[in-house]
Amino acid sequence: MNSFSSRLIQNWLMLSWLIFYSAISQAGFTTPALTIQMPSQSTIQYHAMGQKEHPVAFILGGGPAFSSWNLEPIQQQVADMGFYAILMDMQGIGENASPLNGPILPSWITQIAAVKQSLAPNQSVTLIGHSWGALMAMLYQRAHPDSVNKLILLNPVDPEKKAMEHLTTEIDQRNTQETSDNTSLEEDWDNSVPENIDLNKITLRQIQQVLPTYFYDYQLGLKYAQQFSAADFNIDLNVNTWKEYDANPIKYHQISAELPKYFMDCTQDYLMPYNLKAMQAHWSFQQVAVFEKCGHFPWIERPTLFTTTLKQFLED
16 A cells, blocks of 8 residues: 555554453453443443552453453452452454444443442542553543542653654564565555455454564564454544544644643654654643563563552553
């Protein structure tokens, strides 16, 4: 694909692979699902760890449109640090895969609000968002400014998506360095879905060929990619969500200047240093942590630093 518009579409889809997290583990949630009824009368499943009387923290991710079961190790850490930690698939995905009626992002904001209302109706909550999940946290805070007491942004996407302008080129360069076969990179990044082509095949191709390049340790990335299946991702929902976001993006002034904000990333992350520079031009962070020798997954590649820093953010 050679046109600028095609490259933008590729960038949307490249960002899909920025949502894979946690340690290598068996696919699927390991805790029982809890349920809540939405205002639309649909039923949502979510998962909780920790004590109900503890402060509530949501862990948000998704590329968008990925299942969230693989965030469980982060959820467990947050619970161990004294929070009632909430994790769930968003509507249209995984456990909550029933089709959406109407706009996507308002439905997801309503979903978070409904679970929050059932668990902490009179309290503000902590939002921990990774990659797209950082944008999801900001979207919720924009809609419910009095419901959030802290934003913890892990490898975030800056609201204006400045970092994504460099994304495709850097992925191409890293993949060229790490692979020695004659696979066409243009073919790898072509996420169009021609007739009679297996969508599962396209999805798995992206997981196996793109995801490992988001690791500083490429071999670890290859191993990590094996745990995912095509069922973990909804390509159509991903593309439509990004289109919806671009139609009404977050403006920096829409996020309260007084709201405590924390930033964590890795030097070798594709989004660095663009996202941090863009955000610091508009916001002051309570703490900023940037690790060496890791990519988009610091809890995998730098687990001790990740845990120590997350604890500092939560306790601050």
